[in-house]
Structures are given as structure tokens and as C-alpha cells.
Amino acid sequence: xxxxxxxxxxxxxxxxxxxxxxxxxxxxxxxAEYTAMDALLGFLVxxxxxDEGNCLPPAVKMVxxxxxxx
Numbered sequence: 766x767x768x769x770x771x772x773x774x775x776x777x778x779x780x781x782x783x784x785x786x787x788x789x790x791x792x793x794x795x796x797a798e799y800t801a802m803d804a805l806l807g808f809l810v811x812x813x814x815x816d817e818g819n820c821l822p823p824a825v826k827m828v829x830x831x832x833x834x835x
Contacts, residue, residue: 782798
């Protein structure tokens with residue numbers, strides 16, 4: 766992937782708060798913002814599966830069952 770394409774996509778992720786970037790000398794280090802990613806995935810699952818009873822991925826079903834039991 767060309768560097769300009771990667772930079773373009775990273776900028777969008779940074780602008781949306783899904784990735785943060787820090788400079789270390791001449792390098793740019795990217796870090797995933799897992800809290801923001803979890804929130805986005807939760808929103809997408811809730812919206813995409815709002816009318817479907819069984820479209821959740823198995824891992825999400827397991828988490829929801831665990832949360833409901835507590």
C-alpha cells in the first residue's frame with residue numbers, strides 16, 4: 766500500500782478517535798483506542814441487528830449472556 770494511502774486512512778481513523786498517534790524521534794507510533802472501537806462495534810451490532818433475532822456473532826452473544834447473568 767502506498768504511504769500516501771496509508772496516511773489518508775490513518776488520518777480518518779485518528780480524526781474519528783479510533784487511533785491515536787505519537788511521535789518518537791522520526792517515527793510515528795499508532796495506538797488503537799480500544800474503548801472507542803468497542804463503542805463503535807457495539808453501536809454497529811445494535812443497529813445492524815435491531816430487527817434480527819439471531820444475527821449477533823457468537824462472541825457478542827456470550828458477552829451479553831454473561832452481562833445479563835450479573
